[in-house]
Amino acid sequence: MKLLRYGEPGKEKPGLLDSDGNIRDISRHVADLSDDALSPASLCQLSRTDSDSFPIVSGSPRLGPPVGDVQRMICIGLNYSDHAEESGLPAPAEPVIFVKSCAATGPNDDVLIPLGGEKTDWEVELGVVIGRRVRHVEEKDALSYVAGYTIGHDVSERAFQHERGGQWTKGKSCEGFGPLGPWLVTADEVGDPQSLDIWLEVNGQRYQNGNTKNMIFSVAVIVSYLSKFMTLVPGDVILTGTPAGVGAGTKPTPKFLKAGDVVRLGIQRLGEQQQTFVPYT
Template sequence: MKLLRHGPRANPKPGLMDAQGQVRDLSGLIGDITPATLSPSALAALASVDVNTLPVVPLGEYQVPFTGMTKFIAIGLNYADHAAESNLPIPAEPIVFQKTVESAVGCNHAVVLPKGSKKTDWEVELGVVIGTRARYVDEADALKHVAGYCTINDVSEREYQIERGGTWDKGKGCDTFGPIGPWLVTADEVGDPQNLDMWLEVNGHRYQNGNTKTMIFTVAKIVSYVSQFMTLNPGDVITTGTPPGVGMGVKPAPVFLKPGDVMRLGIQKLGEQQQTVYAWDPALIDA
């Protein structure tokens, strides 16, 4: 299933995208797509419904396709060729940092540059959405805890991340720096998460082409690893790293985002996003 939330940000409606690309309303079955909706039993109940009995409704603005996230975890340098373009060694263990829950926005929401931004960058990434609590999970069982997958743009302010000391988090957690969606695609529909093509363009120029098969650490390894350090709850998200082609790595000179730029990105089976970049404007953050 392709689960989604759409309409006004303050009052989104739950739905699913059917095989014909129509939005089917789930409001008669569930009030919202919450952590409880992501449990195996709840997803199985939704999957048993005859889609043709659900009303077709106009698509409103995409919102984050689920609610109730308590953690937005990210993995750095998880593609060997991206580590090379960053002039950094391949990590021996996953590099774990956090984006803020406030950075999560719908897939086509404005990306708003923070005050003083000089080096904001793009990163197409596979997002993993937890469906059942994961704590000290073995790698062999890790995927059983995954409800589904989604496309994420891990927008990053490189000066804040790298040049201003401390952890990466301050360059990763700015408002609007985590577009998610358009859908949460359930794990059964995705199949193997380690063979998905992914791409990203800025102003029509293709910068990133990759495939999740070149991850250093697999989704199963990442879920297991992170669960050794913190409890992963239903609705939590792990974004799993990016292939090469980020702006920081462009030769002979880096390319960074500026107001008016348009990003388009997508992952096989998981849908596409598009964001326009704006200068700092708090009204756009809460729109």
């Protein structure tokens, strides 16, 4: 299933995308796509319900983040060897963890270039959505705790990240820096998360072009690893790293985003996002 949330910011309703591309309102089945609604039992019940029984949503509403009330975006840094290489850093021996503390936004919402931002950068990432409480899970069982997958855009302000004391979180958490969506695609529909093409374009030029098979640490390894240090709960979103091709790694001169730039990004079987970057006002 392709699950989504539609409507004005803060007033989104849960929906699904049917086989004809229509948005169906599922709010009579679940209040929101969060908490217990992401459990295996809830998703199974929803999948067994005839989508034609849900009303069609008219028009072309705004899409919000496909997970409601995201409390944590837990990020994995340097998880593609080619990105570590372009960053001039060795491949990590264990997953590098940081937290993105901005609120999740819709996949096509405008993104603010932050006040004082000089090096705003792009990073397309596979997002993993946790469906049930997990702690100390073994790698072989880790994927059973995943409700589904989505696209995450880990927008980054490199000047804040690298030139203001070396703390990644403050370069990752500016307003609008957490686009998710368009959909939460359930794990059964995605299949193997380690065989997905992943790409990003800026103003029509392709900069990132990779595949999740090139992750240093797989989704199963990441979920298992995190569960040994923290309890993961339904609705947690894990951003699993980005392939080579970020602006900071562009040769011979790094390239960063400016007002008016349009970024389009996508992952195989998960859809596409598009954002326009706008000045801080």
